[in-house]
Amino acid sequence: MSKTDLLNKEPNGSIQKKLNAIMNFDKIINSSLDSLWIADENGKILQVNQVGLKLYNLSPDEVINKNVDELLGKGVFERSIIPEVIRTEKAHMVINKLPNGKQLLRVANPIFNKNGELSLVVVHERDMTELYLLKSDLEKSHAISEGYRSQLKQLTTQDGHWSEANIRSSIMYRVMEKAIRLSQVDTTILLQGEAGVGKGYFANLIHNASPRKDKPLIRVDAGAIPEQLIESELFGYEGGAFTGALKKGKPGYIEIAEEGTLFLDEIAEIPLQIQVKLLRFLENNEIVRVGDTTTKTINTRVIAATNKKLDKMVEDGTFRKDLFFRLNVIPLTIPPLRERVDDIPPLIYYFLKKFNRKYSTQKAIFPKALECLCAYSFPGNIRELSNLIEQLVVLLPGDKIDIEDIPSHIRTDYNSGKITPLAHGWNLQKTVAEIEKDLIARAIKNFGSQRKAAKPLGINHSTLSRKIKKYGI
Structure with a gap:
């Protein structure tokens, strides 16, 4: 029996009231921005608003008075929460992704009659796609902002160094940019260039732009230390290690620069036998003081510098090949004036x-x-x-x-x-x-x-x- 047949049995005043109620109900559910579905206690679809039909690209005839199990079997829906609410008689909420990529928040509520029996299931579906996209965009925006903040911090640091650099040539801008990038990489650096090009300046720049900037920068000119003293000066010594040694011993420059930077200038002047100990420190951060047998782990970064051709010295046998390869991982060449x-x-x-x-x-x-x-x-x-x-x-x-x-x-x-x-x-x-x-x-x-x-x-x-x-x- 149709709605019209039912209404024809009612008195005219009653008919008009019911017509108005039905029309108002349609207006109410169609005014919702959410998809609304109403099913009876057996899962038959009684009403769907326009948003729900549009969401699934359906017409009213395809779903009204159809059982939800039937619709699922025909593939109209991939899933529905109406059967779960009918089975448990409890509210249910899920988030599902449709084949077209839309993200839906589904909330289904049971409606009971005056006898406490399940009579209807009302389902609200909200398209959360834009919200999820907004969330994703906000997360991306936050990541980009963090990236900009990091870049701004780096640029601010760079600007401070640029203002002190007194350079105009493109070749030196490239060297400067590389030096600032290397300052953030906590590894050994080899500065190469003729005498007087400013290797000491770049060692200071790299240290002051690095995370170690608040710790000491110790400069050692290897060429100015007598050959017989260079081992004890670099690695330190224990008390009584040799004639004239302090009783309590003495830390070497590597220890003094701990957590900071050791600028080892004129590294080519270091004797071959000391180069072995230096290589061990560069590889393992371990030193052994003169007159001692125990190792110490020291956290010191080394910036080495030379105006010599180390590769030629390797060929001549005056510089260790393994040390050269260890130093030459990150070289920075400073051009002459x-x-x-x-x-x-x-x-x-x-x-x-x-x-x-x-x-x-x-x-x-x-x-x-x-x-x-x-x-x-x-x-x-x-x-x-x-x-x-x-x-x-x-x-x-x-x-x-x-x-x-x-x-x-x-x-x-x-x-x-x-x-x-x-x-x-x-x-x-x-x-x-x-x-x-x-x-x-x-x-x-x-x-x-x-x-x-x-x-x-x-x-x-x-x-x-x-x-x-x-x-x-």
């Missing part, structure tokens, strides 16, 4: 400021003098430049440093038009271009016009004009 000419001006100004402050002077440098220094190869690298600027600040009577004040051997190279060797590294095109630009500029200055300069340069006037425009002369 002649390969990074762009760094010379900021270094000059840095040393001028430093020594002006030290000697209470106000020296300034003229452009021609600066240009002259930039053209010099500086075989002694930054150390030579530092010593030169200090000499000029101390010895010159006036406050201006002009080209005539520059030492004659540097002016000779500049006045002869000699281009700094490897001013652009090994880039032939840039080096040739700089020589050409300099030669054209000096020819025009010497002969007074483009037309007059073209003939001795061996090119025609139009070619010279193009090159002048190209180089901005």
Whole structure:
């Protein structure tokens, strides 16, 4: 019997009330943002709202008055919690994932009649997909924020070091970036480069940017320690180990630097027999003091440095191959000053400021003098430049440093038009271009016009004009 047949048996007023009740009920369940299903005590579906039909892509005829077991058998649903509620007569909640990927929170509640018997099961289904996606996005956002925070901290650290570095060349920016990255890796580092390039500066930078920055940085110049003392200086000794030894013994530099960093400069000067003990420490963090037989575990990071070709020393038998391989895992090569000419001006100004402050002077440098220094190869690298600027600040009577004040051997190279060797590294095109630009500029200055300069340069006037425009002369 249909709803219409039932209503036809009722008085007109009663019929209208029931119609209104049915219409209001439909409006109520269809106003819900959740999927709503109502089944009787046998599992027959009595009502489904529009959200529920849309969620499963169903029409009312496919589910209304159909038993949930029948629908499960036909594959309309993969699972339902209605049978579980009918069996237990208790509320039930599950989270299921539909084949289309949607995440559903399902809550089913039993409804009892006045006799306490189960009469209906009402199921609420809420699509939690967006909530789960939001949660996932929030977790990703949190992870990204943590990543940004970590990067910001690293960049802040880097900025502090950049501001102190006085570098402008791209090659040194790459070296600097690598040094800061290596500072976070708690392992041995080998600094390579000519004398005076700044290996000590980079050892300090790596230590101060590392997690060990609050612990000691101990610098040891292996070349300055007598060969017979180097073992006891590095590894320490026990009381009475040798004539003149302290009674209570003495810790070596490796122990003194515990939890910090040992900067072992001129490592190539360490004798072969001591290299064995150093290798053992680098591999196992273990040392044995001179005059002792027991091992000690020491937590010290080693930064080694040399201006020698260790691979060549290995071939010559003056440096152990196994120690070389252990040191050379993470090498950092610092280029000479002649390969990074762009760094010379900021270094000059840095040393001028430093020594002006030290000697209470106000020296300034003229452009021609600066240009002259930039053209010099500086075989002694930054150390030579530092010593030169200090000499000029101390010895010159006036406050201006002009080209005539520059030492004659540097002016000779500049006045002869000699281009700094490897001013652009090994880039032939840039080096040739700089020589050409300099030669054209000096020819025009010497002969007074483009037309007059073209003939001795061996090119025609139009070619010279193009090159002048190209180089901005």
